[in-house]
Amino acid sequence: MAFDPSKSWDTYPDIEITLNVNGKNYKVKVKPYERLIDVLRYKLGFTGVKEGCGRGECGACVVLMDGELVPSCLVLAVRANGKKIITVEGLAPEGKLHAVQKAFLDTFAVQCGFCFPGFAIAIKHLLDKNPNPSEEEIKEALSGNLCRCGSYYRLIKAAKLASEYVRQGKIYFDVKR
């Protein structure tokens, strides 16, 4: 950006947008250049959305936007105006676990945990469209998410297990601890 000393850094206009995040409406003022990920994390507090690469490569920041899987680091906040966003915090009611999350526990999949919000959303997205995916379909659906600790085997198992739960109508589980 060219240097213009007459311009104060915050002279860009604030734009008021409405986001529906996890079922609740938020009116929030954003800058035209602000990314959805920063608004979700720092203005609304949904820090379950993680930033791993900032360019849509790692899948840690994916959210559902009107049901579609999007990397929130590549979406300008203004473009999410009026959309319904689901983050990992909205997968289950407070105090409950979603089938996907229960399956992560059942398969002992968790290591550092930084990729899990993204995987949880990606699996939820898969199951919304296809409640009985094959192993190949699972791999295809999760090929945009990176897990450097290497929990991939467990994540595939968890996706299968979650699909069973969902098909049995078991969507939410109590947290034991």
Place this chain on the structure above:
Amino acid sequence: MAQAQVPEYVRVVEELFSKYKEFIYVGKYIQRWDAVSKITGKALFTADFLKFYKDPVYVYTVRPKYAHAYIKSIDTTEAERYPGVIKVLTAKDIPGVNDVGYVIPDQPLLADKKVRYIADPIALIVAEDKYVAAEAAELVHVEYEPLPVITDPLEVVDLKTLKEKEHVRIHEERESDIISHFKIRKGDVEKAIKEADVVVENEYRTGMQEHAYLEPEAAIAIPEADGGVTIIASTQCPFDVRKAVARVLGVTQNKVRVIVPAIGGGFGGKEDVVNEIGAKAALAAYYTGRPAVVIHTREESMIGHSKRHPMVAWYRHAAKKDGTLLAVEANIVLDTGAYASLGPFVAWRAIVHSTGPYKVPNARVDTLAVYTNNVYAGAFRGFGNPQVTFAFELQMDALAEELGMDPVDLRLKNILREGDRTVHGQLLTKEHGVGLEETLKRAIEVIDWYRKRKEYSEFAEGTLRKGIGLALLWHGNSIGVEGADYSSATIIINRDGTVTFRTGLTDFGQGAVWGLVLIAAEILGVPPQLFRIEPPDTSSTPDAGPTVASRSTVMGGAATMNAAYKLRKRINELAANMLGCSPDEIVIRAPEKEDVKPSDVEVFCKSDPSKKVKWTDVVEQSFWDGVPLQEFGFFRAPKAEWDEETGQGAPYVTYTFGTMVAEVTVDIETGAVKVDRMVTAYDIGKVINRVGAELHAEGGAIQGLGYALMEEIVHDKNGVVRTYNLSNYYTPLIDDIPDEIIPIWVESGFKRGPFGAKGLGEPSIVAIAPAIVNAINHATKHRFTQIPLTPERIYLGLKRAGKIKL
């Protein structure tokens, strides 16, 4: 060592090792403490704390245009005038010492005379906004005098003669750009080679690997009233960050507090770079009096933190007709990049392991670490061992081929067993736990080695070829001569019967700290669910040494044992008084259920279980009787021995052993490799945290697969990093993994490890690449000697050798 000289804390570990035969928590599948918080998105990682600090300043690092240049002048005036910029900091603004070198003081926090790699920090923009900070960085005008850039370590040193070449000096303040030179001298190598039936020599190259932990580095500094600072940071080593920041600020260590929240992966990479970014955030907080934030973008992370050392090595192996190894000779050069970082220690670990887990009667090895203008290399899971293991395990296969022997039979002829001496002259006894042969035998049995080795030799289906290969490993436990290997832990039993666990060891995904809780739970009888692990905090958790070198379970576990042992002794005496039986008879047991409560735990007499009382009552009574229920445990590994001139001694307290087997399918027309199956057989003495162990076997294999086939940081001739994000630096994704990984656990028992345990964190990557490449060499009937073995390299290698015509 005479019995009387064994410290009490070692004696406790030995006593518990011989006493415990059956386990309730150790070695069982138990959900880690933070699993729920991580899958619900509630776990707080460093950057997440920003939602609580509403008015922070953002710190952005100004980096150079050249990878090697003198700095003639730095003009910050234009940047300072940029709207939203609060301050621009350069070297002259550092109140303390301008250095963040880890092993040697060679790395300025902010360069003022010279830049030595493409991300060398020159200045810090402190601004109201992260975009403003990045924009203003463009307005810092630096006048450079560019110097020739060295990206090849062989421009610094000759691989044959090991002499330093004429070159433009990178660190002219030092005597030489060779920073370390370690040696092994044993027997008479020349004589052995003359007498040998077969001699095999080759050159090997390994790539610069990036940790690519999913959470980029982050630090938040909050100024404190007494001139000190509190830092929240994604670090493996909070006490190292404290030391580095105190030095840069010029304050005492007790004025710097470092808190470690959840960490999104480390693999050795979050050691020294966090000293650097912690210091940057601290400086900005010091000058502005406001919370200051450094969060690396992925690009800054990839060009701005340490990497795995690339290696160039020349190896010569000599053997008798029957396969008996006579001698190993090697010249090993490690490229440590612009700064030493942990390079000298990496080079030392490399040479200790350089001849492999074999009986080697004669050896001459030289290992050098040299400076270049590449991104600096430091700690990365395996720490020098994956590089040399790649070389010596390919040498073993080359030797087997020359001898017409099966690779397994050649190894069985030479492996270290109980009663053998290592190349350093260290005698391996039952106390060490030497389970290498068992890992080898069980691995080849489960994979049906001999049949597949023969079948795959003849396999050819269109352009597809199949191969099976293996590699063995050893990995020294403790940090050896690199430093004081101490650890510590504190256990506090609270008045409601719950337990608080404190250690300065960190968890960055590996779950080793959970292993320590399982150890404490086993000894106390209180289930792990009733423990709370407090986040590492230099103001409250004890200094347990750095979380490195696969030492958490072994050293931290031994310290934990000491704390738990002392507590249990006091509780037994108290309960014995309450119940009227002897202290030895006290049993503490909890019912098996997930949501167990302190009042569910029972304390009773073994001979008469009807004499029982609730755990919570014992705890309450302890307060009335004045029996303290807090305890500190300490452990220090026995000192390592190493002769600088000959490499003789006892470098490590014991070794983890392993056998890796890989099956591959190679498309010889495209060079594409599919790893079909792997067996990972480890002797880790005793499995403590079973979930963690299995995840390491899988995760280490996958990261090792990346190291073998796809991962490499590439610099161009100007020292510019061409692979600066995950779009051009490839790591394994979910469809790159083998169809299955079969884990095998050998529990040989190490007398001075907690319940016999040895380390696994690093070993889990050490021998993956050579196993895969040996399998590819078997499939293609070609001798590839370089990783990453990308499709291009396979295709071009086969084409140049005339093995394919395309």
